[in-house]
Amino acid sequence: MRCLIVDDSEHFLVAASRLLERQGVAIVGAASTSAEALRSAEELHPDVTLVDVHLGEDSGFDLAKQLCQNSLRRCPVVILISARPEREYSALIAASPAAGFVRKGDLSGRVIRELADRWLGDHSTAVNDEPGR
Numbered sequence: 001m002r003c004l005i006v007d008d009s010e011h012f013l014v015a016a017s018r019l020l021e022r023q024g025v026a027i028v029g030a031a032s033t034s035a036e037a038l039r040s041a042e043e044l045h046p047d048v049t050l051v052d053v054h055l056g057e058d059s060g061f062d063l064a065k066q067l068c069q070n071s072l073r074r075c076p077v078v079i080l081i082s083a084r085p086e087r088e089y090s091a092l093i094a095a096s097p098a099a100g101f102v103r104k105g106d107l108s109g110r111v112i113r114e115l116a117d118r119w120l121g122d123h124s125t126a127v128n129d130e131p132g133r
Helices: 010-022 034-044 060-070 090-095 109-122
Strands: 002-006 026-031 048-052 077-082 100-103
Touching (some): 002 010, 002 034, 010 026, 026 034, 034 048, 100 109
Parallel strands (some): 002 026, 002 048
């Protein structure tokens, strides 16, 4: 599994990359802003993109929508992440095209694979103009 991580914390990017690579997830890139993430996603075509809910002045929810809109095929697997609990964002997560949410403290290769597999199974025929959950 090839993964792009988008977070404005350099410390988190390094720690998450090390953790996930030890668990068999290939980290193909990292980005700190929405603009960098969009460029990286277009160039690298990751299987999964982890997107922090808060990217400095950018919104991870907006980025998730942009990643889906920019895809030439089906909506890509986007997993939202945050240090805060999911319940704080439940309505926004439900309205987003994201495959799911993982609290940063619970991040693991297993959790990412499970969310991605479920998303791909549920959306195997989805196309760009059908980005909903």
